[in-house]
Amino acid sequence: MQAVRMYTTAVCPYCIRAKQVLKAKGVEQIEEIRVDTDPAERMKMMELTGRRTVPQIFVGDTHVGGCDDLIALDSRGGLVPLLQAS
Secondary structure: OOOEEEEEOOOOHHHHHHHHHHHHOOOOOEEEEEOOOOHHHHHHHHHHHOOOOOOEEEEOOEEEEOHHHHHHHHHOOOHHHHHHOO
């Protein structure tokens, strides 16, 4: 399974929902990068994604986007193949 990295904050309902979706698809470990405690990480996130909001989710090297993007990808049937890509 591909590594999953998520830029997040401590109190973010969209981050919690995204983690629930990923865990339901079999993701056991999510690397969480807290941007509320580390401004340099927020800047890095913004450079990588062009976005300011959290969560910002990466599966492997692929930027999925935020929670709504993750749910849309899943509803199109694209999340599981992305997670299982080698």
